[in-house]
Amino acid sequence: MANDTNKFQAIISHCKEYGFIFPSSEIYDGLSAVYDYGQNGSELKKNIRDYWWKWMTQLQEENIVGIDAAIFMHPTTWKASGHVDNFSDPMIDNKDSKKRYRVDHLIEAFADTLPEAEKEALLAEMEALLKTEDFAGLKSLIEARKMKCSVSGTANWTDVRQFNLMFKTEFGAVSGEADDNMVYLRPETAQGIFVNFLNVQKSGRMKIPFGIAQIGKAFRNEIVARQFIFRMREFEQMEMQFFIRPGTQKEWYEYWKNARMQWHLSLGIPAEKYKFHDHAKLAHYADAACDIEYNFPIGFKEVEGIHSRTDFDLRNHQEYSKKKMQYFDAELGPDGKPYGNYIPYVIETSIGLDRTVMMVLSEAYEEQDLGTPEKPDSRVVLRFPPKLAPVKLGILPLMKKDGLPEIARELLAECRASFRCFYEEKDAIGKRYRRQDAIGTPFCVTIDHQTKEDRTVTIRYRDSMEQERIPLDQVKNLIAKAID
RNA sequence: GCGGAAGUAGCUCAAUUGGUAGAGCGAUAGCCUUCCAAGCUAUAGGUUGCGAGUUCGAGACUCGUCUUCCGCUCCA
Numbered sequence A: 001m002a003n004d005t006n007k008f009q010a011i012i013s014h015c016k017e018y019g020f021i022f023p024s025s026e027i028y029d030g031l032s033a034v035y036d037y038g039q040n041g042s043e044l045k046k047n048i049r050d051y052w053w054k055w056m057t058q059l060q061e062e063n064i065v066g067i068d069a070a071i072f073m074h075p076t077t078w079k080a081s082g083h084v085d086n087f088s089d090p091m092i093d094n095k096d097s098k099k100r101y102r103v104d105h106l107i108e109a110f111a112d113t114l115p116e117a118e119k120e121a122l123l124a125e126m127e128a129l130l131k132t133e134d135f136a137g138l139k140s141l142i143e144a145r146k147m148k149c150s151v152s153g154t155a156n157w158t159d160v161r162q163f164n165l166m167f168k169t170e171f172g173a174v175s176g177e178a179d180d181n182m183v184y185l186r187p188e189t190a191q192g193i194f195v196n197f198l199n200v201q202k203s204g205r206m207k208i209p210f211g212i213a214q215i216g217k218a219f220r221n222e223i224v225a226r227q228f229i230f231r232m233r234e235f236e237q238m239e240m241q242f243f244i245r246p247g248t249q250k251e252w253y254e255y256w257k258n259a260r261m262q263w264h265l266s267l268g269i270p271a272e273k274y275k276f277h278d279h280a281k282l283a284h285y286a287d288a289a290c291d292i293e294y295n296f297p298i299g300f301k302e303v304e305g306i307h308s309r310t311d312f313d314l315r316n317h318q319e320y321s322k323k324k325m326q327y328f329d330a331e332l333g334p335d336g337k338p339y340g341n342y343i344p345y346v347i348e349t350s351i352g353l354d355r356t357v358m359m360v361l362s363e364a365y366e367e368q369d370l371g372t373p374e375k376p377d378s379r380v381v382l383r384f385p386p387k388l389a390p391v392k393l394g395i396l397p398l399m400k401k402d403g404l405p406e407i408a409r410e411l412l413a414e415c416r417a418s419f420r421c422f423y424e425e426k427d428a429i430g431k432r433y434r435r436q437d438a439i440g441t442p443f444c445v446t447i448d449h450q451t452k453e454d455r456t457v458t459i460r461y462r463d464s465m466e467q468e469r470i471p472l473d474q475v476k477n478l479i480a481k482a483i484d
Numbered sequence B: 001g002c003g004g005a006a007g008u009a010g011c012u013c014a015a016u017u018g019g020u021a022g023a024g025c026g027a028u029a030g031c032c033u034u035c036c037a038a039g040c041u042a043u044a045g046g047u048u049g050c051g052a053g054u055u056c057g058a059g060a061c062u063c064g065u066c067u068u069c070c071g072c073u074c075c076a
Helices: A005-017 A039-060 A076-080 A103-111 A116-131 A135-144 A190-194 A197-203 A249-265 A312-321 A353-364 A404-415 A429-439 A449-454 A472-482
Strands: A021-023 A035-037 A064-067 A090-093 A100-102 A167-170 A182-185 A210-219 A234-244 A274-278 A288-296 A299-310 A327-332 A338-342 A345-352 A365-369 A378-382 A393-397 A421-423 A443-447 A456-461 A467-471
Touching (some): A005 A353, A035 A039, A039 A064, A039 A210, A039 A353, A076 A190, A076 A312, A090 A135, A103 A135, A116 A135, A190 A210, A190 A234, A197 A210, A234 A249, A249 A288, A249 A299, A249 A345, A288 A353, A299 A312, A299 A353, A345 A353, A353 A365, A378 A429, A393 A429, A404 A421, A404 A449, A449 A456, A456 A472
Parallel strands (some): A064 A210, A393 A421, A393 A443
Antiparallel strands (some): A021 A035, A167 A182, A210 A234, A234 A345, A274 A288, A299 A345, A327 A338, A365 A378, A443 A456, A456 A467
């Protein structure tokens, strides 16, 4: 597995130096696992976000619509989704080996060494304690049975502590009595789609199969916060939940696996940089799941997940809310009768926007040695697809006199309404080209003395570094076409 | 959270056994006028992460603290 830590570090440095990504609150020594997007990073991120949105809601299917649900949701949402129960695992540390265990894993492993009847009794006891969140009880259970750490072999344990996946905050202007006002910041955007399933289906007269897409922030406390924007406490997801007739989930799962891979390939990234990773151990809501992994400089890592979520979410929301999450399918089945009422099944595609930014950066970043025997030379270039580049066109008068800046500024005025341009008249032309390479600008146009005579300019291409002469009045069209 | 390493200008690094912080690149302004970085001149940038202690004197030594990196632990 490729694991190029140096390249990864170089990309992080480059991101900071050229205004893509900064550590959060850096002047106060930073905030762990939180990052800010700078002037170029925010453009890059926005372009990726826009491309995904357009692909989902316009290009791929005619039956996908978008929503923008709030980050705050009713607390019961997270009971129904399983987040409250499934992602608040109590943990315990061995003081000698410093090894950390999930309490349930530790006890289950111990139970496996016991005779069947004893094992069942122990597990039942554990379940009861977990359910009532009796941490002291769990600890005494572990100590009474003298469960040992496999590393140190001792039973010298810390107290049982809770792992908080979700961020809590207070709802309401007045600081109140604890839990009544407590809400969570959503740990995933999907639930905003599920709770609005009926709203969208009815108001949009949507017919199954159809999809609801959403892009938004989500928040999770990670145990280890590292690996740059790959693992952040505040991050952005691009999710689409596709509602289908029960029994068709296999074919739709395959359809979306394939469709999403096509999207990835459309970024110009070669197929061998991707692989599917099927989940052997499925999450509590899924009957099939896989990840699309990209070969980052630190190895293959998950960028997108595709999950067959069954009717788990809608069924649970129906149970907790007492509202029917059903769809009436009037289409006639093989027996000549309508399919009738059912809770739809769901195929989810969920891609991390920040991870996609990281992926696009990793793919684009290149250090090139352009040296000749006479003269060493190198450049750092970000070879973004033009449609994703933060700046599309560099406009550079060769000299800042003889009327060249005036012509250049006319071109700038013409183009800047259509796409982002960068105007610069300082320094040698080569240096200006290299600066544009470093932020991934795909095209530069240079205005020189010949421009005054025949209204042509030099266009210089980022990737090949080749130049050609084109009419000044074709610049805007050429760029607009290239970034479409 | 634990263990290890490291924090000096925007970046990369220097500073003899403790003697009062410097270079290259970059940036800014000007010169030059040149189609692929490193031509010339000038300028700006540091309470050496922060706080204490030892000392006549600390970037350097001691303690604490914060942050980052590497490894372990966990991850829908």
